[in-house]
Amino acid sequence: MKHVLITAAAAATIASGAMAQEVTLGRFFGACEDAGTDTKASVGEPCIIQSIINAASAEIDGVTVNTLPTDWGNYYDQIKAAYAGGTPPDVHVMHRHRIPEFAGLGALADLSDDLAAAGIDTSDWAPAALDAVSFNGGIYGVPMDFHANLWHVNMDLMAQAGLVENGQPVLPSSPEELLAHAQQVKEATGQDYLAADFAQFPIGVRLTLALMWQQDANIFDGDTATIDNDAARNAVTAITQLFDAGVANPQLNYADSQQAFLNGEAAILVNGTWVVDFYDAEAAKEEVALDNYYVADFPTLFDTGATWADSHMWAIPASLKANDAEGYAAALKVLAFINDHNIDWARTGHMAVRNSVLESDAYANLPHRDEYTGTAAIARDTPPSERYGAIQDVLNRELQAIWLTGKSVDMALADAEAEVQDLLDR
Amino acid sequence: MGRTSGQFRLKLNERQAALVLLTPFLAVYGVFLVYPFFKGFWISLHDWNLLAVAFNPDAKEFVGLRNYQRVMWGRDIEWGAFAQPFIQLFGLAVIGLAIFLRRVGRVSKVTAIAIGLAAALLFVLPGFHPGEGGRWYDRRFWPTVGNTLVFVGLTVPGVAITALILAAALNRETRAMGLLRTIFFVSQVLSVTVVTLIWQIMFSPRQGLIANITDLFGGSPIIWLTDERFAMAAIVITTVWWSLGIAMILFLAGLQDISRDLYEAAALDNASGVKAFWFITLPNLKRTITLVVVLQIILHFQVFGQSHLMTNGGPDDTTQVLVRYIYQSAFRDSELGRASAMAVFLFVIMGAFSVLQFVLGREEDA
Numbered sequence: 110m111k112h113v114l115i116t117a118a119a120a121a122t123i124a125s126g127a128m129a130q131e132v133t134l135g136r137f138f139g140a141c142e143d144a145g146t147d148t149k150a151s152v153g154e155p156c157i158i159q160s161i162i163n164a165a166s167a168e169i170d171g172v173t174v175n176t177l178p179t180d181w182g183n184y185y186d187q188i189k190a191a192y193a194g195g196t197p198p199d200v201h202v203m204h205r206h207r208i209p210e211f212a213g214l215g216a217l218a219d220l221s222d223d224l225a226a227a228g229i230d231t232s233d234w235a236p237a238a239l240d241a242v243s244f245n246g247g248i249y250g251v252p253m254d255f256h257a258n259l260w261h262v263n264m265d266l267m268a269q270a271g272l273v274e275n276g277q278p279v280l281p282s283s284p285e286e287l288l289a290h291a292q293q294v295k296e297a298t299g300q301d302y303l304a305a306d307f308a309q310f311p312i313g314v315r316l317t318l319a320l321m322w323q324q325d326a327n328i329f330d331g332d333t334a335t336i337d338n339d340a341a342r343n344a345v346t347a348i349t350q351l352f353d354a355g356v357a358n359p360q361l362n363y364a365d366s367q368q369a370f371l372n373g374e375a376a377i378l379v380n381g382t383w384v385v386d387f388y389d390a391e392a393a394k395e396e397v398a399l400d401n402y403y404v405a406d407f408p409t410l411f412d413t414g415a416t417w418a419d420s421h422m423w424a425i426p427a428s429l430k431a432n433d434a435e436g437y438a439a440a441l442k443v444l445a446f447i448n449d450h451n452i453d454w455a456r457t458g459h460m461a462v463r464n465s466v467l468e469s470d471a472y473a474n475l476p477h478r479d480e481y482t483g484t485a486a487i488a489r490d491t492p493p494s495e496r497y498g499a500i501q502d503v504l505n506r507e508l509q510a511i512w513l514t515g516k517s518v519d520m521a522l523a524d525a526e527a528e529v530q531d532l533l534d535r
Numbered sequence: 536m537g538r539t540s541g542q543f544r545l546k547l548n549e550r551q552a553a554l555v556l557l558t559p560f561l562a563v564y565g566v567f568l569v570y571p572f573f574k575g576f577w578i579s580l581h582d583w584n585l586l587a588v589a590f591n592p593d594a595k596e597f598v599g600l601r602n603y604q605r606v607m608w609g610r611d612i613e614w615g616a617f618a619q620p621f622i623q624l625f626g627l628a629v630i631g632l633a634i635f636l637r638r639v640g641r642v643s644k645v646t647a648i649a650i651g652l653a654a655a656l657l658f659v660l661p662g663f664h665p666g667e668g669g670r671w672y673d674r675r676f677w678p679t680v681g682n683t684l685v686f687v688g689l690t691v692p693g694v695a696i697t698a699l700i701l702a703a704a705l706n707r708e709t710r711a712m713g714l715l716r717t718i719f720f721v722s723q724v725l726s727v728t729v730v731t732l733i734w735q736i737m738f739s740p741r742q743g744l745i746a747n748i749t750d751l752f753g754g755s756p757i758i759w760l761t762d763e764r765f766a767m768a769a770i771v772i773t774t775v776w777w778s779l780g781i782a783m784i785l786f787l788a789g790l791q792d793i794s795r796d797l798y799e800a801a802a803l804d805n806a807s808g809v810k811a812f813w814f815i816t817l818p819n820l821k822r823t824i825t826l827v828v829v830l831q832i833i834l835h836f837q838v839f840g841q842s843h844l845m846t847n848g849g850p851d852d853t854t855q856v857l858v859r860y861i862y863q864s865a866f867r868d869s870e871l872g873r874a875s876a877m878a879v880f881l882f883v884i885m886g887a888f889s890v891l892q893f894v895l896g897r898e899e900d901a
Contacts, residue, residue, distance in 0.1 A: 182844075186866035193589040210869075214586045308761035309847055360758040365741055498867050510851035514763040528674065535870075 129173040130439040134162060135191070135201035136176065137184040148453040153387045157457055165446040172439045185498065192216050197426040199440045203250070205241040205420040210495045212244040218430035218437070219247035220444075227441035229448050237488075238462035241420040250422035251444045253451070254459035256382045257418035257484050258315050260408065264401035266376040270297040280408040284347035287410060291356035294376045302356045304375035306363040307512050311505045313348070313359075315417035316379055318504075319407060320344035322415035322489045328504065329492065334529040336504075337522040345511060345518050347410060352512055359512035373398030379407075382484075385458025389476045404458075406483040418488030420462075423447055460485055496532045503528045572882075579603070579875035586869050595872075602876035606676050611669025619661040626657030645894055675852065675860065676877070683857045685767060686774075686838055691831045693775040694782050695824065701779065702786035703812060716787070723780025727840030734773040735760070735845055760846050766854045770841040778834070782827045789823030790816065822896075829892035833885050857881055 136158060144151055144159030146167050151160040159176065166174035177198055179187050185207065191197045192211075203211065211217050224231055229251060231239060238252040262278045270293045272279040281287040291302035307313035321327065326340030351357035361369060370378035371391055385404055392402035407416035423444050430437045447454075448463070452471055455461040466472050473479065494500060507525035510516035547555065579602055587594040616623060630651055637647035665671060701719055705712045722730070738759035740746045746756035759769040793816065801811050817824075839858040842848055848855035857877065865874035 182847075186862070189586055189866055189869065193585050195589070210586075214584075215590050216586060308758075308850065360740075360761045362761060365739070368741055496868065499863075502863075502867075506849065506852055509761075509849055513761055513850040514853075516851065524674075527670075531674075 129171050130435055132172055132174050132200060132436070132439050132443050133198040134174050134176050134443070135179055135184075135188060135198035136162075137179060137181045137202060139181055140178075148450055149456075152390050154383050154457050157386075157454060161447060161450045161453055162443075164450070165443050169439075169442050169446060172442055174443055192426065195428070197428070199429055199436055200423055200425055200443050202253070202421055202423055205252075205422060206490060206493065206497045208242070208244050208249055208422075209493045210497070211424070212247070212249045213495060215427055217249040218425040218427045219249060220251070220425065220441070221248045223437075223441060224248065224251070227438075228445045229441075233463045233465050235462055235464055235467065237485075238420065241462075242422050250424040251448050252462040253421045253423060253447060253454055254382075254457075254462060255418055255420055255485065255488055256459045257488050258312070258319060258379060258381055258407055258416045259385070259481055259484065260405040261370060261378040261380055261384070261388060262403040262405055263370065263373060263376050263399055264403045266294060266298050266300055266373065268401075270294040270376070272376075278403055278405055280405055281410060282408065284343070284350065284410050287347060288350050288354060288356075291351055292354060295354075295356045298376070300373065301358060301369070301375040303351055303377045303379065304357065304361060304366040304369045305379035306361065306366050307348075307359040308509065309362040311501050312363070312366075312379060313508050313512070314501060314504045316348065317341075317344045317508060318491065319416045319489070320347055320410060323409055323411035323413050325413055327491065328500070329494075329529060329533060332533050334526045334533060336526040336529060337519075341522050342518060343411070345508070345522070349512060349518070371397050371399050382458040382460060382481075385477055386456055387458075402477075404477040404480040406481050407487065409487075414483070414487035415489045416484060416487050417490065418484075419490055421459075494533075496535075499532050500529055503532065575875045576879055578871055579879050581872045583872040583875075584869045585865060585871045588871070598872070602872045603879075605672045606873060606876050607673075607880070609665050609669060609671035611666040612663055612671075613666040613669070614659075614662045615664065616658075616662060618664045622661045623658050626654045626659075626661075629654035629657065649891055649894065675855070678852060679855050679857055679860045682767070682853065682855055683836060683838070686771065686842075686854075686856060687832055687835045689767070689771045690774050690778075690835045690838075691828060693771060694778050694831050695827055697775060698779050698782035698827070699786050699820075699824075702783045702790055703816065705783075706787060706790045716783070719783055720780040722777055725777070727777075728844065730773060730777045731841055731844040734769070734776070738769050738845075761850050763850050763853050766846050766850060770838075770845055770854055773841050773845065774835065774838065778831065782831065785823055785827050786820065789820045793819045825892070825895050829888055829895075832888050833892075836881065836885055836888075 138158050139155035141151070141153070141156035141159040144156045144163055146160060146164040148157070148160045148164050151157045162174050162176055166172070185203075188197065188201060188203070197216075208217075231248065234252060237255065239248075241255075242248055242250040242252050260278075260280065264273060264278065267273050267278045270290070272290060272293065279290070281290050294300065294302040305312045305316060318328065321340050321344045324340040324343060326335065326338065328334065328336050328341075348357075352359050357375075358369075366375075366378060367380070367384075369375045371388070388399070388402055391397045392399045407414075409415075425437065425440045425444070429440060451461050451463045451466045452469065455466060455472055456475060458477070461467050461472055491497070491500070503525055507516075507521040507528075511518055511521045580597060580599060582596040582598050582602075584594060633642075633647045633651040633654060636642045636650075637644065642650070671677065705716050705719070725733075736742065737744050738746075740756040740758045743756070745759070749756050757765055759765045797815050797819070798807075798811055801807065801815050806814060837858055838856050839862065842854045842856045842859050843862070846854040848859055858881070861874045861877045861881070864870045864877065
């Protein structure tokens with residue numbers, strides 16, 4: 110009897126040794142229940158990323174990927190709590206703007222010396238992509254995209270207002286022209302000119318930031334907050350003039366503003382690259398009012414072209430590299446698989462990070478891709494800071510106070526500057 | 536019972552038996568409540584970055600009470616009797632009222648002292664303000680405390696009154712009433728995510744039920760969650776709907792304790808309906824009302840999900856509440872020391888209400 114038990118135990122050990130290495134994965138982008146493993150057929154950010162992950166789990170020998178349940182809004186809080194508790198996921202997605210905070214504390218594994226062996230060719234990454242994942246001389250992640258704010262356009266409304274030339278929308282080149290176009294659309298169609306989430310998520314902040322960068326200004330410089338100035342005032346009033354004229358509604362949140370655009374109630378929606386394939390699919394539907402969908406680069410209203418941008422990237426915790434060689438190798442295989450499927454991820458509308466993809470016909474032929482080729486050159490973000498999240502929150506609060514609660518621009522900018530300064534001083 | 540079964544019985548005196556029975560509770564209580572509480576207080580005395588300390592336990596620095604100072608105090612803070620005249624004069628008036636009520640014997644000594652102390656705080660605390668050139672170190676903390684008080688101040692009477700009316704209406708032994716009681720209780724068992732999802736849809740200006748009703752009457756829909764005038768009301772309404780159940784059940788239990796004889800006697804004296812409710816039901820429910828109110832106060836000071844999920848604390852921080860600020864400080868900003876200091880502050884407030892409940896409960900026993 111004893112022998113039988115020992116044999117059984119030994120067999121079990123061997124069996125589990127041969128069993129697949131499980132890689133836990135943390136991500137945002139939202140849930141997709143039935144993504145399948147076809148990375149070419151899925152639509153929308155959540156389903157495209159999940160189909161890539163499912164395919165990785167199915168196709169990489171000896172590795173299964175377990176996607177952990179996480180929530181978009183609280184993603185970084187969850188990841189931080191997981192790190193603090195010593196149980197971070199084996200691979201997780203993050204934004205480039207979080208690298209100073211996470212890598213600065215030693216949370217992330219430096220992948221520099223292991224990428225080539227895992228089949229990831231860093232020389233194929235666009236220079237800006239390599240830059241996005243580099244920190245203090247190390248490489249702390251595998252970049253997946255550049256994403257940026259775009260102008261999503263309802264061409265039918267624009268045409269009615271006489272704002273289409275040679276099949277392209279006529280976009281404003283100054284704040285005055287912005288208002289004039291907006292009034293043209295209102296008079297011709299009765300609909301709003303511009304919609305965006307000014308009420309909840311920081312799309313309004315990103316719009317304002319872009320208009321500040323277009324004047325070669327920024328919200329802080331080193332350790333000094335620089336928000337209470339004319340550049341910010343110009344940026345804010347370029348937007349508030351639309352609300353004052355009744356040609357845009359500041360009270361719509363993300364879902365409502367998107368719905369307004371799809372319902373044909375707004376000529377322009379300011380939102381990111383992540384929705385291009387989704388809106389394209391919606392516009393094709395009979396029951397959706399938006400029919401003639403076009404994507405445009407964020408227009409330059411001031412001196413220099415600029416739009417808010419960021420990068421998604423995949424990282425591995427330092428603890429996995431230090432303590433679990435097999436787990437680390439498996440995690441790298443998953444990152445390599447995601448890197449190999451850069452073209453599939455670009456189907457969302459995001460810009461690819463690999464030169465070989467950027468130069469491919471498959472990439473150029475993606476829907477609407479040729480309409481926003483200028484975006485890569487004007488992509489910008491705030492300077493790196495460990496307090497990125499808190500600073501965004503201050504700006505979001507004070508800007509919302511301007512458009513939602515009628516707080517004076519001067520007071521809001523002064524308060525924003527004081528609070529950002531407090532954060533920089535801490 | 537036969538003696539045989541007691542052959543191996545341990546002989547415990549009452550004290551030992553009590554100790555044995557209490558041990559599991561004390562162990563759990565100690566590990567999950569007492570220890571974390573003191574740990575939290577300990578953290579609040581440090582400059583403690585959540586991530587940095589996780590990777591390097593020596594990364595924390597003892598700073599004494601500086602976190603408390605940084606959160607609650609400021610530069611050049613002054614005190615004036617008329618800094619916030621309305622609240623402070625109201626506080627003074629309530630102090631006067633407490634003294635008067637005690638003099639004429641309408642309230643007990645303890646109640647008078649409790650009311651008086653609360654009113655004194657209302658007079659003293661709002662008097663602090665930054666002087667010329669001064670400022671609060673944390674500009675958001677006191678407004679956040681204020682929002683939390685407003686939330687509690689609206690929600691607790693809302694829950695108590697609605698639950699009382701429902702309980703009085705449903706206090707009948709018919710099958711329909713039983714069904715209605717269940718229906719009204721059902722919302723209580725839902726999680727905060729479900730509740731806020733339901734109400735986000737209800738409040739949506741595009742597809743929401745409320746917007747459709749206003750539409751029907753030709754009004755333009757209110758954009759509840761992003762309008763500063765309605766955002767707090769929206770999360771209060773949600774919370775009242777959510778927390779009715781327990782309060783209603785407690786009131787029903789209280790109502791069923793009131794003897795039928797009282798109502799019959801009252802009916803003979805020509806008191807029924809509203810009169811009976813006012814002169815018989817309410818006085819007899821006093822203990823239950825106190826219990827419900829204090830429980831609800833303690834519960835709703837900890838509001839988090841409704842504000843976090845429905846309004847993100849906005850617009851312009853009008854629905855930012857204390858627990859959400861603690862959460863953001865600890866997890867978004869990694870400032871565990873600062874967050875713990877705020878949590879200790881919240882504990883003191885809730886502790887004060889627990890003591891009040893205890894005092895009022897004992898007083899009526901006597």
